[in-house]
Amino acid sequence: MIHVFNTMTRTKELFKTIQPGIVNMYVCGPTVYNYIHIGNARSAIAFDTIRRYFEYSDYQVNYVSNFTDVDDKIIKAAHEAGITEQALTTKFEQAFNDDTAPLNIKPATVRPLATEHISEIITFVDDLIAKGYAYEADGDVYFRARKFPDYGHLAHQNIDDLEVGASERLDDGELARKEDPVDFAVWKGADPEVAITWDSPWGPGRPGWHIECSVMAIKYLGNTIDIHGGGQDLAFPHHTNEIAQSEAHTGKTFANYWLHNGFVTVGDDNEKMSKSLGNFVTVHDLLQTVNPQALRLMMATTHYRRPLAYTQTAITEATQIVKRLQTAYTNVAFRLKQADTMTTIDEAIDTQVAQFKSAFMQAMDDDFNVANAMTVINDFATALNVYAKADHVSAVSGEQALAEFADQVMVIGVDVKPSGRATDDNSWIEAQVAARDAAKKAKDYAQADAIRAELKAQGIVLEDTAQGTRWKKE
Ligand SMILES: [Zn+2]
Numbered sequence: 001m002i003h004v005f006n007t008m009t010r011t012k013e014l015f016k017t018i019q020p021g022i023v024n025m026y027v028c029g030p031t032v033y034n035y036i037h038i039g040n041a042r043s044a045i046a047f048d049t050i051r052r053y054f055e056y057s058d059y060q061v062n063y064v065s066n067f068t069d070v071d072d073k074i075i076k077a078a079h080e081a082g083i084t085e086q087a088l089t090t091k092f093e094q095a096f097n098d099d100t101a102p103l104n105i106k107p108a109t110v111r112p113l114a115t116e117h118i119s120e121i122i123t124f125v126d127d128l129i130a131k132g133y134a135y136e137a138d139g140d141v142y143f144r145a146r147k148f149p150d151y152g153h154l155a156h157q158n159i160d161d162l163e164v165g166a167s168e169r170l171d172d173g174e175l176a177r178k179e180d181p182v183d184f185a186v187w188k189g190a191d192p193e194v195a196i197t198w199d200s201p202w203g204p205g206r207p208g209w210h211i212e213c214s215v216m217a218i219k220y221l222g223n224t225i226d227i228h229g230g231g232q233d234l235a236f237p238h239h240t241n242e243i244a245q246s247e248a249h250t251g252k253t254f255a256n257y258w259l260h261n262g263f264v265t266v267g268d269d270n271e272k273m274s275k276s277l278g279n280f281v282t283v284h285d286l287l288q289t290v291n292p293q294a295l296r297l298m299m300a301t302t303h304y305r306r307p308l309a310y311t312q313t314a315i316t317e318a319t320q321i322v323k324r325l326q327t328a329y330t331n332v333a334f335r336l337k338q339a340d341t342m343t344t345i346d347e348a349i350d351t352q353v354a355q356f357k358s359a360f361m362q363a364m365d366d367d368f369n370v371a372n373a374m375t376v377i378n379d380f381a382t383a384l385n386v387y388a389k390a391d392h393v394s395a396v397s398g399e400q401a402l403a404e405f406a407d408q409v410m411v412i413g414v415d416v417k418p419s420g421r422a423t424d425d426n427s428w429i430e431a432q433v434a435a436r437d438a439a440k441k442a443k444d445y446a447q448a449d450a451i452r453a454e455l456k457a458q459g460i461v462l463e464d465t466a467q468g469t470r471w472k473k474e
Pocket residue numbers: 027028029213238
């Protein structure tokens with residue numbers, strides 16, 4: 001049974017879905033005006049790992065995550081680049097897909113765009129006005145935060161404290177338009193400088209930021225969803241406002257569980273990443289030099305609620321772990337190709353695999369405790385290495401062990417199968433060459449020959465020289 005930490009109640013709760021066997025989850029996606037930074041990647045990886053664990057546990061997951069493709073940052077960046085907002089957002093939507101694919105982040109079931117839901121947003125805002133929760137003011141539409149009971153509960157904010165902060169932040173124009181400083185915009189009247197506007201009952205304008213997530217989550221997943229996720233910095237104001245709008249509109253609980261991932265720090269000093277500190281790392285740049293599987297493993301194996309420290313040491317360690325897991329898989333795969341395998345099952349390895357599965361699930365069931373899950377995976381790899389050297393191995397049980405191992409490691413987002421490895425990544429080849437050298441040294445010539453044959457099948461030729469083994473691509 002899975003337990004998750006719910007930000008709303010600040011406790012770990014037993015996870016129960018609304019529909020049996022189906023998880024409906026909505027995760028706030030990035031604003032597409034730049035390449036994603038590692039903070040964006042962290043959120044995408046954290047929730048991809050959670051999604052993959054639900055799928056491993058035989059749930060069907062409907063995973064909806066948006067692109068915010070209209071907002072002040074987009075308008076500014078497009079203006080500076082001298083291109084349309086749409087040209088800019090299309091470019092960075094594609095870049096998001098290109099940068100997340102090597103990290104084994106599964107595409108969302110639905111990836112809705114704010115700009116493709118304008119008529120639904122207008123209908124939703126209209127309903128909020130009809131219900132007395134929102135009001136039009138000089139082309140803008142604002143939500144009456146105080147009318148919504150428990151406003152601020154998610155982030156444990158008190159509305160009177162919020163009011164003080166809001167009064168200090170707002171410009172005079174906004175303050176004059178709002179009935180209460182704590183009210184927030186669900187629709188923004190057109191700025192004459194900005195071309196990107198839509199007609200509405202309140203004149204030309206564009207949606208406020210928060211409204212798109214309410215509209216799209218409800219449209220694709222229903223009035224009440226199982227899980228709403230995002231970075232912890234979104235709890236207030238973004239998710240707080242999503243709850244107020246959604247529940248005012250439907251009269252139902254918006255999400256049963258709120259999950260938030262921690263932030264990212266960069267370097268050994270654990271500085272919080274920010275543009276002003278000059279330590280703003282984009283995934284696009286990182287992928288030029290860092291093995292994507294190592295980056296994925298490093299980010300997935302820090303518990304999602306904890307701060308994640310991005311350091312070179314952590315990447316180096318993760319690279320070695322990925323290599324070790326892939327080698328363990330390959331060692332058994334080679335061994336099973338040899339002619340002397342048993343055709344019957346091997347109860348001893350079956351029992352071990354069942355124990356690893358149960359321990360893995362026990363770890364992950366506890367609010368996705370990836371640190372404990374990695375201990376299981378590492379022990380599993382050790383057991384596979386031992387099995388690869390057994391006098392007798394079973395083809396059936398060995399294949400089952402490999403399948404279970406690959407499935408567990410894939411929850412973390414790392415593919416241990418040779419077909420899943422990047423072709424321009426030489427670390428796997430080098431690990432295999434080293435494994436073959438070790439096998440020769442141990443006079444295990446069958447294993448050494450099997451490794452040579454597997455490399456040959458992948459187009460890698462080995463040459464034994466006085467200085468050691470050289471390899472080249474055919
Ligand atoms: Zn959102």
